[in-house]
Amino acid sequence: MKHTLSVLVENCPGALSRITGLFSGRGFNIESLSVAPTLDPTLSHLTLVTRGDEFIIEQIIKQLNRLVDVYKVVDVSEGEFVEREMALIKVRAEDETRAEILRMCDIFRCKVVDVSPKTYTIEVTGPESKMKAVTELLKPLGIKEIARTGTIAMSREKKSV
Amino acid sequence: MVVEALKREGVEVIFGFPGGAIIDINDALEKDGTIKYVLARHEQGATHAADGYARATGKVGVCLVTSGPGATNTVTGIATAYMDSIPLVVLTGQVPTALIGNDAFQEVDIVGITRPCTKHNYLVKDVKELPRILKEAFYIARTGRPGPVLIDLPKDVQNQKAEFNYPDKIKLRSYNPVVEPHNKQIRRAYRLIEKAKRPIIYAGGGVIISGAHKELKTLAETIHAPVTMTLMGLGAFPGTHEYSLGMLGMHGSYCANMAMANTDLIIAVGARFDDRVTGKVEAFAPLAKIIHIDIDPTSIQKNVKVDVPIVGDSKLALKKLNKIIKEEGRPDEAWRDLHAAWWDQIRAWEKRHPLIYKLEKDVIKPQYVIEKLYEMTKDKDPIITTEVGQNQMWAAQFFKFDKPRTLLTSGGLGTMGYGFPAAIGAQMAFPDRLVIDIAGDGSIQMNIQEMATAMEQRLPVKIVILNNEFLGMVRQWQELFYDKRYAATKFSVTPDFVKIAEAYGANGFRATKPEEVESVLEQGLNAEGLTIMEFAIAKEEGVFPMVPAGKATTEMLLV
Numbered sequence: 197m198k199h200t201l202s203v204l205v206e207n208c209p210g211a212l213s214r215i216t217g218l219f220s221g222r223g224f225n226i227e228s229l230s231v232a233p234t235l236d237p238t239l240s241h242l243t244l245v246t247r248g249d250e251f252i253i254e255q256i257i258k259q260l261n262r263l264v265d266v267y268k269v270v271d272v273s274e275g276e277f278v279e280r281e282m283a284l285i286k287v288r289a290e291d292e293t294r295a296e297i298l299r300m301c302d303i304f305r306c307k308v309v310d311v312s313p314k315t316y317t318i319e320v321t322g323p324e325s326k327m328k329a330v331t332e333l334l335k336p337l338g339i340k341e342i343a344r345t346g347t348i349a350m351s352r353e354k355k356s357v
Numbered sequence: 358m359v360v361e362a363l364k365r366e367g368v369e370v371i372f373g374f375p376g377g378a379i380i381d382i383n384d385a386l387e388k389d390g391t392i393k394y395v396l397a398r399h400e401q402g403a404t405h406a407a408d409g410y411a412r413a414t415g416k417v418g419v420c421l422v423t424s425g426p427g428a429t430n431t432v433t434g435i436a437t438a439y440m441d442s443i444p445l446v447v448l449t450g451q452v453p454t455a456l457i458g459n460d461a462f463q464e465v466d467i468v469g470i471t472r473p474c475t476k477h478n479y480l481v482k483d484v485k486e487l488p489r490i491l492k493e494a495f496y497i498a499r500t501g502r503p504g505p506v507l508i509d510l511p512k513d514v515q516n517q518k519a520e521f522n523y524p525d526k527i528k529l530r531s532y533n534p535v536v537e538p539h540n541k542q543i544r545r546a547y548r549l550i551e552k553a554k555r556p557i558i559y560a561g562g563g564v565i566i567s568g569a570h571k572e573l574k575t576l577a578e579t580i581h582a583p584v585t586m587t588l589m590g591l592g593a594f595p596g597t598h599e600y601s602l603g604m605l606g607m608h609g610s611y612c613a614n615m616a617m618a619n620t621d622l623i624i625a626v627g628a629r630f631d632d633r634v635t636g637k638v639e640a641f642a643p644l645a646k647i648i649h650i651d652i653d654p655t656s657i658q659k660n661v662k663v664d665v666p667i668v669g670d671s672k673l674a675l676k677k678l679n680k681i682i683k684e685e686g687r688p689d690e691a692w693r694d695l696h697a698a699w700w701d702q703i704r705a706w707e708k709r710h711p712l713i714y715k716l717e718k719d720v721i722k723p724q725y726v727i728e729k730l731y732e733m734t735k736d737k738d739p740i741i742t743t744e745v746g747q748n749q750m751w752a753a754q755f756f757k758f759d760k761p762r763t764l765l766t767s768g769g770l771g772t773m774g775y776g777f778p779a780a781i782g783a784q785m786a787f788p789d790r791l792v793i794d795i796a797g798d799g800s801i802q803m804n805i806q807e808m809a810t811a812m813e814q815r816l817p818v819k820i821v822i823l824n825n826e827f828l829g830m831v832r833q834w835q836e837l838f839y840d841k842r843y844a845a846t847k848f849s850v851t852p853d854f855v856k857i858a859e860a861y862g863a864n865g866f867r868a869t870k871p872e873e874v875e876s877v878l879e880q881g882l883n884a885e886g887l888t889i890m891e892f893a894i895a896k897e898e899g900v901f902p903m904v905p906a907g908k909a910t911t912e913m914l915l916v
Contacts (some may be wrong), residue, residue: 206531209480216471222471251658259654264477264497267531 199253202219203242204267228346242269243348267325272351279349282321288338360385362491372403376423378450381515398806402778404434409779410763411443414786417498424451425463436474438505440769444498445505448661453513468509476504479502484517492524507541538669546648546665553622555699556582562589563627563671563818565761573677579694585613587628589768596757606634607904608750612709614910625649625662627671630660640909650674720895723823727755739791740783744776744800746830748823750900752795774803784816808861811887826851833899842854854891863887
């Protein structure tokens with residue numbers, strides 16, 4: 197099962213390395229990871245996507261909590277939550293495909309953020325499924341380069357990290 | 358500043374080895390003169406000595422070494438302490454901050470290297486942070502589930518001057534170990550205990566760390582339940598008590614393993630169901646409900662499924678549990694009757710396969726040496742340290758530990774070369790007690806250089822070497838599982854340990870025949886100062902019972 201964990205961690209050198217080290221050292225998987233400071237600059241918010249059965253997820257959460265630098269861990273995928281990813285896709289745009297690409301952008305509510313005579317660079321935001329759909333459709337037209345962020349997530353309603 | 362902070366933390370002794378990047382602190386220690394500094398002969402020895410000091414006293418052990426190789430040499434010692442939850446503060450020198458990352462002379466990223474084997478670690482970049490970090494380090498090392506903390510001190514930070522504001526209290530928002538167990542869980546535990554017909558108490562090192570041995574004894578005696586201990590738990594419950602089944606697991610007693618396999622309730626206290634205890638997990642205690650008391654939530658539900666998890670300090674949890682049992686007021690006779698059939702079964706197992714070995718006329722049996730040693734020292738309240746391997750298991754099986762903190766041994770990591778430096782640490786803490794290292798001829802050679810340290814500090818440590826000219830435990834596996842191909846386990850050269858003792862200015866005695874064992878022990882134990890007693894033991898003696906790795910604990914190989 198896929199789980200998305202929200203982790204608040206002290207914003208200090210080595211903290212991220214403790215977390216990634218824990219995953220590699222104990223044989224857990226990280227599917228994606230994204231980190232940035234919170235409103236309180238002494239804390240960082242880390243969103244981590246991992247896989248495992250309930251025992252493994254329980255161990256992961258406990259092991260994360262055991263790290264001295266980790267302030268709080270929440271499995272947001274336990275309840276209702278929203279998740280987003282972003283990708284920048286540089287796609288070949290020749291005369292005959294330019295209009296097609298723009299139409300697709302319109303359907304998926306993507307933005308063209310850079311234009312060159314032969315390419316468009318498109319910004320896509322959404323859940324992982326949307327990233328997949330867009331890349332699948334653009335592939336035949338010729339993707340030259342792609343850069344993706346990890347997932348960020350947030351519980352719905354009251355529950356907050 | 359570092360010295361001042363160490364004094365505030367009540368540090369009495371530091372084990373270390375100097376070098377260019379730590380010379381300033383050694384200098385400050387010397388000038389100050391309050392804290393005793395023990396110069397080891399290798400940083401690994403210094404770290405194990407600090408660990409032995411910590412295990413014997415319950416205080417935080419402190420170790421001071423230089424950068425680079427000085428720091429990397431402590432890694433085995435740190436990992437040993439980490440696996441057994443021993444509080445250490447390891448101070449390492451580092452190259453000046455401006456040179457960090459430049460591959461400077463004797464530079465190594467020790468904070469990076471020790472991240473997975475410390476409870477926490479720090480690189481101090483600003484002298485102003487130093488008091489807070491030192492305070493935090495000691496606090497983190499000794500609270501919750503204890504463990505080693507490393508502080509890396511760049512040379513320029515050591516030299517900077519700043520106002521010394523040592524905090525009285527600390528509060529870490531990200532570190533608040535749960536100490537107080539949940540009342541509701543304790544009550545749920547009682548409901549299981551109340552009904553159990555075949556309960557067993559399974560005690561680990563956590564009982565010793567939290568000082569819960571009295572509470573454990575009360576529990577066992579109130580509900581009339583048998584107690585089995587892990588290697589780390591030996592001493593948590595008196596080994597001579599009629600309710601003690603001894604150690605369980607790979608080399609545990611037949612009775613303890615059979616009882617675990619047939620129990621309907623395991624009361625686990627400060628133990629972690631590690632693979633040497635459970636054997637094949639799927640076949641482990643199939644009929645049992647499990648109550649698991651541990652201060653570290655990660656230990657619970659890691660290897661086996663638990664029915665009543667209780668996160669908290671063992672001592673507090675057992676106190677609460679005992680209180681409930683008392684309040685419920687079931688009469689002593691009722692407890693006795695409830696478990697009478699269970700005890701009959703246990704006594705039958707004990708009778709069927711007690712811990713035994715065959716005495717021989719011409720060769721010394723190692724078990725005999727340990728038994729004799731026990732008989733001759735049991736009234737002297739000795740502290741026993743062991744190396745790792747057969748010597749360790751024979752000591753665990755044939756020496757009876759009645760008090761906590763009397764067996765110091767590397768359980769989790771299984772570090773050969775641990776016992777002797779640990780004995781030095783323990784003897785530093787208790788100069789007047791009898792401290793004995795039970796060693797094999799392989800292990801003792803891993804840190805034998807520390808004999809100079811013991812001589813220098815005039816420590817009367819006694820070393821018992823069970824010499825079979827083999828790396829015996831590995832040889833035993835080869836005998837049983839590798840068609841007796843003794844690859845890399847036969848020593849064709851073994852030094853003359855008596856001469857080694859003499860070379861260091863210590864005493865050396867040797868026994869080669871069974872009838873000499875007693876007199877050598879007597880001479881050795883009565884000799885003044887550091888002493889080696891070497892016993893030429895049966896070369897191919899094995900440790901039994903034995904549960905082969907990966908097998909169920911009921912599939913024991915017996916003598």
